[in-house]
Every structure is written in structure tokens, then in C-alpha cells.
Amino acid sequence: MQALTHTLPDTQSLGDFEKDCSFQKDDMGSGRKDLQQIGQTQSQSAMADVYAQSREKGHTRCDVNTTDWNGPDDPDNPHNWSVGMKVYHAAAPALLGFAVTFGTSVYTPAVSDVMRDFDVSRTVALLGLTFFTLGIGLGPMATAPLSEFYGRRIIYIVSTPVFMLFTLGAGFSKSFYSLVICRFFAGVTGSPALAVGAGTNADLFPLHQRALATSIFLAAPFAGPSLGPVVGGFTAQYKTWRWSQWCMIFVTLTAYMVAVLMKETYKPMILKQRAKLYGIEPVDDHSNGEKLMNAIILKVLRPSHMLLTEPVVFFFSMYTAFAFGVLFLLFAAIPYILQRPPYSFTISQSGLAFLSVGIGVILGTITCILVDQMLYQKIHRKIVAHGKPYVEPEHRLYSAMIGSSGIVIGLFWLGWCANTEQHWATCLAGAIPFAWGNICLFNSAALYLVDVYGPLNGASAMAANGISRYTFGAVFPLFAVQMYEGLGIGWATSLLGFLALFMLPIPWIFFKWGPNIRAKSNYP
Template structure:
């Protein structure tokens, strides 16, 4: 609905411009800004924006419209993030009904995460060909269908298949959101907007277990299937919000709409968007886009290191999630509902990372001014690493803290505050990696993030299942200590890239070696 209205407004604007010029096509702003090119012996007018201030260009939309579109994408990311671990509190009930162990039932979360990984292979490239809005809408609609199927699953095997398909369908915001934000905001503006998206989107995994925390103990919700029904209700609300309000932001698609409107208004078939005249079919474009994540992963050391860094951190994250029942329920004798409600602590930690935004923005502005003083209006992507340099040390500190204070003799507030610090540090790592890659690869950012999403979610999905036996065999304190030691080894990564990232990009065949315009 939102995109239909957007196309209608675009056509009305062109009609008004045409009326104001008394039908003089050559006086239209978009025609004045366009250029004529010849393809296969035929001459085409390649449609561009009216100029740098064209109000149809997402970069020139009112701030309120851009921020609302960002909020919707963050809400979608929060939805899919919540749907993955929402089954965690109901493992015992579902396992009992299906006659499997709780470790086997934990695969319902793991298989959802693995679905994310493989879904990213489709969603990222499709968004670069068909546009952002259609990708989001088709994905969330499909996810609603598969979540409903999981709620009605007659056996364990069916539940696993439907949960995998739901994860497969829900991957779009994980790889496309960065592109949506880049469509609307300059790199300087993204310092705030992407952090805002991350804080909202990342609350999902922490709040998912909270949403179904009281299902097992409820006297009214008599089945574990209510965790899926809750996820479906949330998904339905988000789907209709996107349908009603989410605009298309992808420039090639918007210019294609503009060219189509010009053809209809003028009867002149020569008006085309650039990719319409290049002679490459949608199938061919998708084929190239689907293979690009692996090409980038093979050739780009930045993506290889970022994949390793983020994947190991995600393994730590979801293994840490697995330990909540032993950390809080077994140690402090809490109910299932209260135990999973304490995931709110991690979500609070995500929000507290916002204290860094003014400082990082100031650093980014300073880098932009310094670049301008040197005769260029640009800054290096390495300035994005400040989030990680400020916050990443909080992760090992919080894990060591929780590992050795989660005892019945010590107040529950100690490990709870440690969980807040954990969320605080983890979100800064995510923001740093994503913003650095988006600015480093620009047009290829979605493809680069696609490979990272695939690897980290497949690995994380496996660790969800492995994590429970890990805690049972090693014990809570030593398991979290091992996670803390691994995290400590990773902590220097943002500092290393801050010093040497520019040199790596200079030798990179795909990363942007030019400065990023502010």
C-alpha cells in the first residue's frame, strides 16, 4: 500500500511538472538532468533525479519520514530477532509432548538461526535487484505462514521443518537494513541512525524469551504452542505496519518507477532507468548477486576477519543465553517466568550503549573536517571503529564478573548487572562491524553482510544445541569463564583495524579505496 501511494505521488509530481512546462518535455527537470545513451543500436534517455535537491530522492526526504522508515525496519529486525529464541522457555513442555529430550527440543531455536543464515543468501541479493520494500514484505508474510505452521505442528520433525522455514523467511532485515539506511542517510548521519536501528533491532533476541517467559506457568495458556501464537501476533502487526507505511528506498527501483511514469505520461518509450537498458535480465542479475557474497568472502580479507570476529562473538552470545536457566533458575531458585524475564537486563545493556553516540558523532565530524581541510570532503571508514574500541572490553569483563559472582551467597543483582554490561559491550561490537563494512563496501555492502550473516547464524544455531550439554558437563562457572577468555582474545580487534584497516582496504579489489563522502 505504501509503495503504491509512493508510485502514485511520483506520477502526480511528474504530471504537475509537465503541466507547468506546457507539455515541453525538454523542460522537465528529470529530462534536463538525464543523458542520452545508445544500446544495441537504439537511443535511450537515461532517467536521473531532477537534481541534487530532488524531493523524490530518499536522501532528500523530510527527517521525520526517514526516521519513521528506520523505526519500521528496526521493528522488523526486533521481530525476527525475538522469534528465534521465543521458544526457549517452553523447551520442557514441547519436549514432553513430542517425546524428545530438552536438548533435542532446543534445536527449535538453533534451526531458526540456521534458517536466518541461509535466508540471507536470498534476501540480500534479491534486495539489490527487486528493491527493499518488496523483500521485507514478502519475507515477513512468508514468516507468518511458517510460524503458524510451527504452532500447529503435529510432531517434532514438522516443528523443526517449519521453524527452519520461518527463519529462512525472516532474514531480510539482517542483511538489507544497512542498505535501507544508506539509501536515506549520508555516512555522517548514519552515525546516529544505524546505532538507533541496532539498539532497537538487537532488543529482539533479548526480549524474545521475555515474551513467552510466563507461558509455561500460566493457568490460562495451557500449551507451549502459545509461544508461537505470540510470535505470530507480533509478526502480523509488523507486517501490516510495513504494508501501510514502509516506503521503497532503493534508488535503481525508484528511477525505474520514474522512467515508467514518464513513458506512460508522454508515450515516449525511450525513457529508461540505467539497468533497464543494459540488456541483463532479472534472472541474470540475481545469478550475479547470489554469487557475489562468496566472491567477496574469497577475495576480501576484511570480510574474512570480520566474519570470524562476529561469528565467535555470536557463539558467545547464544551460548551465554543457554546458561540462563543454570545461572539464575538453578542458582537462585527462580521460577521459569522470572528467569527468562531477566533477559531484560541484556536489552537494557543494549540501550545504555547509546551514551557513546555523541562522542562517536563528534569524532566523525572531526574526521570529516580534517579531511575537508586537506582538500577532500570525506573520511575513512575506520572512524566507525570507535564504538567497538569504547565498548568491546565490557564483554569479557561482564563474563568474568558473572562467572564468579553467580552464587546463592551473593546477591542476584550482581550477575544481573553483569548481564547489563554484557549487552552494553556486545551491541557496540555489532555496530562497529556493520558500519565499518557498509562504509567500506558501499554498493556491495549487502553482499558482504550476507556472507557474514550466513556463517555467524549457522555457527550460532549449532551452539544453541551444544550449549546445554556444555553447561551440564563443565559447570556454569567454568563455561562462562571459557567464554570470557575467548572474548578477551577478541577484544583487541577494533584497535587493530583502526590502525591497519586503511592499508588493508588499499590492497582490496572490492572495498572502496576512495574516501566516503560525508
């Protein structure tokens, strides 16, 4: 309390300020010292400046709203932060998400080394990828509800070091069992960067401005896996598999150093900190037990129910999960193709081949931004000019309708060029439209689900989508080599292409009949 009073040298003390409204001041040091206090220092320091400014303007504590924003221009509202501050707070979770997803594919070039070190089969060695990916998919069910209790920032600050510790344990593992267990819990503790990051973007940007930040943030689950094999290939060839884990720590530590200066962006936590700063006891209408039960329903039961009963959630989750699973399958398929004659690539050269996926991710992100700026924003301005409150969610599907064809074209291109032994560059060029279409589909589906179901149910819809995507991503690599050995390169990739062709009409169907389908939803 003395530190706060010292920030107001030319004004009356905080105790005198509180007497303006005849409030009793609670002892600020008597609150419980839990996780929440770790992430509050910087936010409270910034609020103290606002507090001092309000005193200089003659405001009293009666003028401050601790249950909602003080009007549309409230400086505590992240929507009113400067552009630079918003960009920083959107980029930090994206970097953490990149670091976590980087850990999925950086492991795959070292599979042969893991096989030799622990005397296991290729399929068993791939379990290090499978359980890490499963951890990313399942982790948000346990960790994301914590952001509703303690805010966004503390989740990043606490979970990331734990993620690095489990990664360190994986690197020092003396048995394959400990490697898999550490990799699984590394995925669980790394997942909040992806789950909570979407919420941070929602905190920072109003709905009609969210597509740009979302496009960049959603590139992380694709950029990380596309660059992981590049680094992993060199470490596997010139070092040992353990260096794949050390590289994960180096990348994560860099991202963490960027994120550590973040402020809180979650509205309820900002208001709670503001209430505490002004010595007002926050209103809490629900017990922690009730909150926990609501969080469990939100993060576990509701996503499962929506996946089974909501056509919008089911079809887009299956489509994006399939595309994501094929991306992870390529981590095993492309080395299988390129390390055989006539290409005979080394491990590091096979890793470099995934730069074609990275090019597709970049082009897909640019496409989504251009579609938003040139189509969606134009429609939004027109709708607002006519006095309508919102744009129909189906206008979010333009990127998916454009990109869905790229997935099909890319798979047939890659498969049959490799099957007929065309130049390696011609084969890898097929991965570009595949990755381009993949991120266009995912970006569009994510925006559509949130627009259809709103913030609360939209989070559950995205949770269902995330579980589906990472489950498929975990399982698909396990049968990749067996499928390519049994069907051959051309027909194995064509099987995936035909399945993608079968799913291609999904965004087009919802664009035309989406309003009628949504009208029958159980989640308004």
C-alpha cells in the first residue's frame, strides 16, 4: 500500500481518497497469495498511473466502475490500447504457439536415431510425436479454464517454463517410456499458448477487426510444424535425437523472453485488479466450486456434445481435422519418398523439403488477409451503412471455398509426380497448394465457428475442433509408412486426395444453406 501511495506525491493519500465516498478500506495484504498475484504486478503498476491521472482530474472512487468499462474510451480496455501495444500482445502468444507446434515435427527426423537408441520399431518410435500431439489436443481441457480464474498472462508465464522442464526431461530420458511420458506432459503444458492465445486476440480486437490478427495467430500451428523438420533434419544428421529437444528449449526460451512483459488482457481480471487497486471488494456471485463445475462443462462436456449434435461443428471439425492429419502424415511420408531412389536425400535434405510447406503457409496467410480486407470488410461497411448490426457468418467462408481446391490439387500433384519420378522440385511444389489450402480452410472455419456461436459457445466449438485436429494429427503418422508401402506412393497419396475431394463441398454447402442449418441449432 505504501508503494501505491508513493505514486501520488502531489495528491492526498489513498486513505483520504477513499473517504470521498465513505468506503471502508480492506487490508490489501490480507488476500490469499496464489497464482493470480504473480501476474498482477505490471498491470497494477499501469493502473496506478491511470489512478494518479484520475486524481489530478478531480475524480473520486465513485467515478470508477469496477464491474464494467468506464465507457467506450476506458484506457484499461485492451480495445483502446495503441496499435503497437496490440501488435505486441497478439504476437507474443503467436510466438509461444509457434514454439510449441515446432516441437511436434522437430522430433520426426530423429525417429531413426530413437529406434537405434531404444531398440524399438518405427511405429513405436513415432509415439513420441503421437503423445506430444495428443497432449496439445487434450491439455486445453485442463488448462484453459484456469485463464477464467487467473487471467491470460499468468497462464503464459507459468505454463511455458513447465513446458521447458518436461522438454528437458525428454532430452535426458534414459528409457523410451520416460521419453514418451515427458513428451506427453510437455504437450499438455505447452498447449495453453494455443488455447489461451485465441482468447487474447478476442480481448484485443473487436469482432470486425479480428480476422487480421487471427490469420497471423492461426499460422502458428502450421508454421511451427513446417520449420521443425528443417532444424530437426540437421540435428538428427549431425548430432543426436536429444538435440531436437534442446532446440525446442532454445526456441521456446526466445519466445518466452518476448512474452514475459505482457500485461493482462482478460476483462474480468482487469476489473478485479482495478477493484483491488481502489480498495473495493470484488463482487463474487459464485463459489469456486460452482465456477470449476461451469468450467468443466464448458471445456469438456459442451465441446463433446456440440461435436455430436451440431452439424456446423461436426463437419468443419472433421474437415479441418482431416487436413491437419494429412499435414502430420506428410512428416513421415515426405522423408519416405525422398530418402529412396531416385532422390536418395539425406536426413537434412529431407527436412529442407518442408520449406515448401512453409511457403504455402505464408501464401495462405496472405490470402486470408486479402480476402478479409477486400471482401469481408467491404461487406461489413455496407451492412453497417444500412443499419444492420452484424454480417452473416457465411461471409467468413470465402477463404475456405477458395482454399479447399488447393488441398486436392496439392495431394494429387505431389503423389503422382513422385510416383513417376519427376524432378524433386516438381514434386515438392505440390506441397505448396496443399499447405495454402490447409491454412485457408482452418482460418475460415475458425472465424465461422466463433461468428456462428458467439464468444462462449464459440470457444466450446473451437475446443471440439482442436481436439479433433490434434487427435487426427497424432494418429495419422502412425500408419503413413505402412500405407505407402502397401499402396505405393501414387495411390496412397491419391487416397488422401479423393477423401479431400469428397469433403471439398462442405464450405460451399454451408455458404448456401448455412442460415437454414443454423436455425435448427441448440446453441443460439
